[in-house]
Amino acid sequence: MTGFLSGMLITVGINIIAVLGPSILLGFTGMFTFGHAAYEALGAYTSAVLTMRYSVPFPLALLCGCVVAMLCSIPIGVPTLHLTSDYFIVATLGVGEIVALLMENLDKITGGGRGLPGVPLYTNLPITAVLVIACIWVTRNFVNSRHGRNCVAIRENQLAAECIGINAFKHKMIAFMISAFLGGLSGGLMAHYVGLLHPKMFRIVRSEELGIAVILGGAGSVTGSVLAAIVVTLLPELLRDVVSDWRLVVYGLAVIVVIINRPQGLMGYREITLESLRGLWSRLAAGRKRPAAPGAATTGRRS
């Protein structure tokens, strides 16, 4: 049972890291991506091949996976980041499928459609936990820094952002590269946790899952994305016998319900902070209900 529990926690952790990338792109820069699994694939295959064939130490292989994913995002970003939102989505969709197909057809390196078995199982709970915390911390730092705030300004109104001196392309590129790096990391961890890689793992279904988690959690909220990643990972496991293959149907319905009733997502533009939790506790303790903005009961302004 402990094996199952730690396995669940590792999966949750990997998905949290994976969701942070689209969260930065969609939630904080306003660019919807539907091909983020591509960077996971790049990170996964790079690190797996390095540890399996070249006996590269695991941390170094992970890092290489991240760097490869990040470097690949540059030639992809240069032509696509100029596109306005809907065209950008289509472009990311294409990129996602191209990368998955590349992995399928470069069978000398990746094992192709037969998959790549025998990836050493190096990913464990402590490593995952440390990386999850580090990634959340770095993401939080980024979105609160001048670079991250510039991205938010672009999300809010690109023209106005440019008119106060923000180079939109440069900052979109920064966000894109960071999100690719995080994707590469989650891919590398996944490869060394599952032990088997197959191109199918990185098709559009995976990209959709990540995008959906960001929407559910609420654009512009790091904690919201983390929360959504946890729910989206755990829920199907808990309901395994009931839903199994109906998972995506449930996601789809959940997204429709959320978009109709709460278009800003569960946490839209708000973060869970220690202060807000303390505030909630003291209010509960005092036993009074203050009229407050929607969601304010459990949330606070970004600190």
Added chain:
Amino acid sequence: MALFEIRNLTKTFGGLVAVDDFNCSIEHGELVGLIGPNGAGKTTVFNVVNGIYKPTAGRVLIDGHDITGKKPNVVAEFGIGRTFQNIRLFTNLTVEENVRIACHGRADYGLFHSLLHTPTCRRQDAHLTKIARELLDLMGLADRRDELAKNLPYGHQRRLEIARALALNPKMLLLDEPAAGMNPQESEDLCTLILKIRRDYDLTILLIEHHMDVVMDICERIYVLNFGKTIAVGDPASIQANREVVEAYLGEEEESA
């Protein structure tokens, strides 16, 4: 030499000549109005200066630098701030964040500092917050600092846009209909504010406005556009007396019947 100059500016959209051979030269510290009936090409002039449109012909110079066709973010770095006819705030951010983001040009910490939230990053960010708060104080928005920009009343949104433009520490400010939708009292307050920021920030201002009381009250010189052509240039008194200007606004007598 003039601080700001537009030389022979022409901008066409397909067959439509939006701005036709526009010339203007503004001295340091001047407050100049740009008026004309709807569709005269006023905002197009701003958009070309600002780098949103590339001019078909002509040049734009600030402080001796040629900024023709440069991107909006580069134009901003040359010290030209602007506001928009249809307000463009960062609506889901707080009032303070709106202004603080515009201060970002004054911080120079790199991405590494951003990601690791280093002391350098924290120190510079604290400085930005201080500048932003000072600006909000000046603009009378201090008590609304933590409100979301979209929840501000209209007049305050306009003021916030000016505050955001000022945060760039510009040499030159382009105001596109700052008094639009304001009642007489509000536009009078706005006039006082514009004169105050010009003095305090040593600004040169080019202003598009339809409220003639505002324009005649505060502008020292006025350019009048009609269908892209400059039909008059002069001080408020001479513009008010100019027959062509009156006709442009009210129509010629023969046609008005």
